[in-house]
Amino acid sequence: MRALLFLLTSVVLHADDWPQWLGPQRDAVWRETGIVESFPEGGPKVLWRVKIGGGYTGPAVVDGRVYLMDRQVAAKESVPGNAFARGIIAGTERVLCLDAATGAKLWEHVYDCTYTMSYSTGPRCTPLVSGGKVWTLGAEGNLLCLDALNGKVLWSHDFKTDYGAKTPMWGFAGHPLLDGQRLICLCGGPGSVAVAFDKDTGKELWRALDAREPGYAPPTMIEAGGVKQLILWHPQSVSSLDPATGKLFWLHPWEVRAGLTVATPRLAGDLLLFSSFYTSSKCFKLDAAKPEAQLLWEGKSFSEKNTDTLHSLISTPFIEDGHIYGVCSYGQLRCLKLDTGARIWETFAATTGDKPVRWANAFLIKHEDRFFLANEHGDLIIAKLTPKSYEEISRVSLLKPTTTDPRRAVVWSHPAFASKCVFMRNDEEIVCASLAK
Template identity: 55%
Template sequence: MSLSFKRLPVLLAVLQFSLTSTVRGEEWPQWLGPQRDGVWRETGIVKEFPAGGPPVRWRTKIGGGYSGPAVVGKHVFVTDKQMPAGITNPSDPFDRTKRQATERVLCLSDDNGAILWKHEYDCPYTVSYPAGPRTTPVVQDGRVYTLGSEGHLFCLNEDDGTVIWSKNFRTDYGREQPPVWGYSANPLLDGDRLICLVGGKGQTVVAFHKETGKELWRALDSETEHGPGYGSPIIVEAGGRRQLIVWHPAALSSLDPETGKTFWEEPFTSKAGMSVATPRLSRDKLLISAFYDGALLVKLDPTEPKATKVWRRQGQNERLTEALHCVISTPVIEGDFIYGVCSYGELRGLELASGNRLWSTFEATSKVSARWGSAFLVKQDDRYFLFSEQGDLIIARLSPAGYEEISRAHLLEPTGPAQRREVVWSHPAFAHRNVYARNDLEIISVSLAADPSK
């Protein structure tokens, strides 16, 4: 094959773009990363932190929220809450008295953290634990999708933040109140569909056309004060079909993502609507875990879309637990073992086949027993990065033998109230060989590159 000199500039431009993309590394465009599985696949990452901690690239002041950041290209997206002068969050986080506030969608420069644009809208808060928005932005093809605590869904232009389309779950779908702890289920992009948990009779799950916002289908019922619950949907492939997995307060459900038709359901009632942790898949096994109600493992059929229960473990109460009772943190499955944080902050290792406990430790979360104690787990190569509720980033190995801490650095101060302590309950993003984390005061970018010059 011969090359024309006339095409050389074009080829050089393509090569330059390819090299630039390679240097920037992997992105984090949604909840739990590119494949929605909590795995960070970049290479060239530090083996342990340098003395004094990893270098901070930038810090930017923002407002409150539990929402994690999304990182795409040279942009970082995050949402927060702002309150007028004289208005404060209630001293009791369960107080749902209406308070004036706004929510913001922020686009920051990944180079220096400068705010490039913002979209702000009125959003009086009526939810319990009203720190701010809960869900991570979803970014694809020049569009940014965000869902606020009170049910404001936006599709925004990535370049300037202009509104392409929007929905209001409360007014458009007749919801008198949002779920007790706010809309927390992270939207899922699948083909032309943006799939969201809305709540209500026949509308627990609603699919919108991602470009126009037109409703494509709705499915399932949820009529409690907790609406559709708080867990994020995922897509799995099993039984010869793509299946939309939705865990809501009444059941673990499998739907056809194109039509909303139900394939199968496994009953699982979640007390206080606490279907929170994202369902996790390992080969043909699917796991869910709840604070009060323990864990359930089902096996997906290899030939048709159906499932059978493998085990259900609950324990006597929220303290005397078996297996795993998750709250804030989504567990992980590696091979034949489960690693996750239980109801009072124990990081546990379990056998997948039985749910039997192998070991436990408080070292990665709150150091002591604490209700809803938490840490976020992200796998990278042969180890894990854990972000604790105390604002520590930890490198550790998790194995059937136990928890092996390699390195620890303090990134952020805990700011949010939780059971007589302050916490950071926001999942970080890992992209471009950096970590991006936030509390209720700031968002930071910290380099985790083994060689910062690359």
């Protein structure tokens, strides 16, 4: 009976879910209606707050449940004072399931996980939820498939043990991608930058690509040239694969400094955009008849300060009506032309307020004719982004910044939007606030 109720609830609430990184269609668009146009005086109604541990993991919201991951450091363990240092830090990772209406804990799964990466606050990847299962990837490469109803582990892989992968400098951070029966993960190890697993059994279906390191950009699915293409961006190349077999369609070499392939690739029509912190942006034109691509334009700057097009780090750019909106290396929210990369305007209003700050960030989520922006101060902003300007409509502070890895307190976790609410977390709590009109 419980399983039947779970299925029926899934059918009813599917349209309101936020089941993975960047939402239902993995495109950073929130499609619910009946949402506030500006915040009421005093801010939106906070429905609940729940204490949690540290982590960069954004929440997923499905069938009236919230799924997220956090980290607990073992007693008497010391975290390196320099966040770039790679200590050996004992502790646990946890997969947590909460009731979306009340914040009550429904279940948790905890496992030992010694951290060896830099920026050791907690796990990075947003849980992926579908068909009564939840898949999670921890910062040390622990891939789990759990029953979404009760948290029972159905299968698991350890990327370091199973594939000889080494923990990247900033941990395993490529959000898993579901493609039909295939769960596609950024893994690492010889010949296994990407690995496809059977989503139900965990059986390996294929592995592909060699590289010094896997990078951090999530696997991305597009359709172009008459076929589906799996786009993988690691620090040595942009690659397109056949998602069914892992065979290579096309490849463009690209040496990216410090392994910083992070921002999700973005497709608009036949143009595919990538943006990197040190090495600027590249835009490819995809062939209409076959799976091939030609470089349309690229930035020339290799500097984080003297930038030219867009040097994204954490924030994924958004493309609309031939224009790119994205956050550059020092917090500049910029508008650029998609076909040339030419910059039109920039502002610090949404990120730092008035000055450049290294790695300053805001996440961009489109809703109808405006955007919700969640910045690193814990603010949620409603604003219009057009080729003319940044126009702020409303702003509220929902969380305090707690992560001190970048030598200042920040919130670097992507929010979820579901059931006419926003779900945001820092290293101490997750908050649910109503955004219903």
